[in-house]
Amino acid sequence: MSFVDVLFPKQYGFDSNAGPSWKVEIVETANKREKRNLVYQDGRRIYNLSYTSRTKAVMEEINAFHSVMHGPWKSFRFWDFTDHELNNEVVAVGDGATTEFQVIKTYTAGAASHERTINKIVSGLVVTVNDIVTAHSIDLLTGIITFGSAPADGAVIKVTGEFHVAVRFVEDRLTWNADAPNLFTPESLTLIEVIGE
Numbered sequence: 001m002s003f004v005d006v007l008f009p010k011q012y013g014f015d016s017n018a019g020p021s022w023k024v025e026i027v028e029t030a031n032k033r034e035k036r037n038l039v040y041q042d043g044r045r046i047y048n049l050s051y052t053s054r055t056k057a058v059m060e061e062i063n064a065f066h067s068v069m070h071g072p073w074k075s076f077r078f079w080d081f082t083d084h085e086l087n088n089e090v091v092a093v094g095d096g097a098t099t100e101f102q103v104i105k106t107y108t109a110g111a112a113s114h115e116r117t118i119n120k121i122v123s124g125l126v127v128t129v130n131d132i133v134t135a136h137s138i139d140l141l142t143g144i145i146t147f148g149s150a151p152a153d154g155a156v157i158k159v160t161g162e163f164h165v166a167v168r169f170v171e172d173r174l175t176w177n178a179d180a181p182n183l184f185t186p187e188s189l190t191l192i193e194v195i196g197e
Contacts, residue, residue: 096150097150121161123140126160
């Protein structure tokens, strides 16, 4: 299990089928009531890239990438066209003592919300404390923001920028169908999010 800090070619993420997946165990009782158990505490994104025909050069580039990663063994960065932005995202409120904060993204529906940990940051992230750009360092692999001095108690810390998703190949082997002399479609080409890498 290892992460390689390289981006899967961004342009190949288009014309794909993408979105988060949740694992929920559902048991229906005799009176039609349900008992539900949330197995995944975080949604796991899945990207199906097998819908588009590729040129021979692109096929070879994807095959090379798959070989470097040893199929599903290594994880890498992926640009998710459906969800890659942080816009004035509140990540924390200072307490006057803490100097390190994890980048998060919060999804809301009415009064309900879900926090997603964001690890793979794209350089150029803007960090503000009470809406003032503040000196900091950020680990682009973990999403940890570090301040030289702790933000004041009650200070609101926000971020604006982009992030990637750590993914791996699902397939051990890539198989391509020849559609035309220079067009090839993968039998299956799927990337799945790797949580915690």
